[in-house]
Amino acid sequence: MIQTPKGTYDILPKDVHKWHYIEDIFRKTCALYNYKEIRTPIFESTELFVRGVGESTDIVNKEMYTFLDKGNRSITLRPEGTAGVVRSYVENKMFAELNQVTKLYYMGPMFRYERMQKGRSRQFFQFGVEALGSNDPTIDAEVISLAVNILEQIGLKHVKVVINTLGDKASRVNYRKALIEHFTPVKEELCSDCKRRLEQNPLRVLDCKVDCEHPAMKSAPKIRDYLTDEAKVFFAEVLRDLDSLGIKYEINDNLVRGLDYYNHTVFEFISTIPGFGSQTALGGGGRYDGLVSEIGGPEIPGVGFALGMDRLILAIEEEGIEVDPKDNVEVFIVAMNETRTFAFTLLENLRRAGIKAEKDFFERKIKAQFKQADKLNANFTIIVGEEELQRGVVSIKNMKTQVQEEINIDNIISYLKQRMEE
Numbered sequence: 001m002i003q004t005p006k007g008t009y010d011i012l013p014k015d016v017h018k019w020h021y022i023e024d025i026f027r028k029t030c031a032l033y034n035y036k037e038i039r040t041p042i043f044e045s046t047e048l049f050v051r052g053v054g055e056s057t058d059i060v061n062k063e064m065y066t067f068l069d070k071g072n073r074s075i076t077l078r079p080e081g082t083a084g085v086v087r088s089y090v091e092n093k094m095f096a097e098l099n100q101v102t103k104l105y106y107m108g109p110m111f112r113y114e115r116m117q118k119g120r121s122r123q124f125f126q127f128g129v130e131a132l133g134s135n136d137p138t139i140d141a142e143v144i145s146l147a148v149n150i151l152e153q154i155g156l157k158h159v160k161v162v163i164n165t166l167g168d169k170a171s172r173v174n175y176r177k178a179l180i181e182h183f184t185p186v187k188e189e190l191c192s193d194c195k196r197r198l199e200q201n202p203l204r205v206l207d208c209k210v211d212c213e214h215p216a217m218k219s220a221p222k223i224r225d226y227l228t229d230e231a232k233v234f235f236a237e238v239l240r241d242l243d244s245l246g247i248k249y250e251i252n253d254n255l256v257r258g259l260d261y262y263n264h265t266v267f268e269f270i271s272t273i274p275g276f277g278s279q280t281a282l283g284g285g286g287r288y289d290g291l292v293s294e295i296g297g298p299e300i301p302g303v304g305f306a307l308g309m310d311r312l313i314l315a316i317e318e319e320g321i322e323v324d325p326k327d328n329v330e331v332f333i334v335a336m337n338e339t340r341t342f343a344f345t346l347l348e349n350l351r352r353a354g355i356k357a358e359k360d361f362f363e364r365k366i367k368a369q370f371k372q373a374d375k376l377n378a379n380f381t382i383i384v385g386e387e388e389l390q391r392g393v394v395s396i397k398n399m400k401t402q403v404q405e406e407i408n409i410d411n412i413i414s415y416l417k418q419r420m421e422e
């Protein structure tokens with residue numbers, strides 16, 4: 001039997017309503033904050049991610065689905081959404097609209113070749129936003145508040161916001177030096193990834209899942225001691241704006257995020273529900289002021305987040321949030337062999353009138369058809385009998401009250417609509 005490729009799974013009809021639920025909340029909330037959807041290709045030139053995600057990252061080093069297409073181009077299935085959105089922003093010169101924050105959102109599958117575990121797969125889904133064009137710390141707070149609003153509407157109670165600043169370029173030059181000095185004496189005790197990170201991007205050593213218990217991690221210098229005055233002010237303003245909205249957060253000095261392009265604000269949304277497993281990050285993001293120019297555009301700042309939809313679904317289940325599948329049918333038509341053509345046209349007419357309707361397609365006996373109506377939780381059944389049809393009527397039974405009435409065939413839809421409103 002052919003199965004789904006390792007690291008992927010089917011989202012089955014019995015579960016898909018939960019996806020629709022979070023997708024609807026995401027779309028509606030983005031619209032409220034004036035973000036517009038953008039759809040970019042699922043594969044891009046490999047170079048985009050090497051530049052846009054960063055050469056020192058695990059994503060680029062180990063996790064990308066990269067292949068040569070038949071024209072010998074190096075192609076990569078997107079491992080995240082920001083690089084593609086920024087590429088499109090530059091390619092379509094969206095920055096030409098001066099003094100505008102370009103607010104974009106996306107959702108869809110992402111691909112990373114990772115070790116499988118609960119909450120981690122090789123094809124997973126994200127939705128995210130990017131706000132491009134403004135240096136204002138308030139936009140960082142807006143982006144965070146948008147995510148918090150979405151998480152609250154979904155109904156999640158056990159989520160905390162963790163935040164940090166990586167400062168500006170000048171802050172990081174000094175901090176980088178301090179980290180190299182700190183970790184070099186213990187370099188041989190660190191994992192092979194960290195040895196490489198120490199040379200390429202020492203900040204990312206702090207992010208290591210293997211060495212996180214090493215004593216040198218706890219005693220590592222803190223970015224806050226290396227921030228320039230401007231960077232301090234920027235961070236204070238983001239926190240002030242979050243405070244003004246009553247958004248609670250926790251400052252974590254070691255939060256550096258996995259991607260190379262972040263500066264200033266970085267944040268994550270962590271599920272705190274017990275039993276969630278080790279992959280507790282529901283999403284995260286930050287400010288990336290150098291990314292647009294890295295991808296070939298002008299010096300334009302940006303800030304955004306991505307939420308992992310698969311983990312949001314896990315969180316919904318873990319927190320016991322019930323999502324109504326709304327999958328019952330309004331009307332089930334019970335018909336005999338002699339009345340099947342009438343039943344079929346009636347079925348179509350009901351649907352065109354906006355009434356969700358179903359009938360039997362197995363030529364079942366009447367009793368079995370009623371059973372099926374029950375199984376589909378139909379609110380009404382319409383019984384199309386031969387003798388009644390000759391009189392120009394059908395019987396409509398309210399399945400809750402068990403009341404059955406004869407209705408003229410011309411009045412079926414108006415009768416149902418009236419009853420449905422009661």
Ligand code: AMP
Nearest residue numbers: 119120121124281282283284306308311
């Ligand atoms: P990142 O782009 O790595 O910051 O990821 C943002 C969010 O996407 C994470 O917080 C997760 O919720 C989700 N995510 C990232 N990688 C995976 C994966 N392999 N499987 C499932 N969800 C993921």
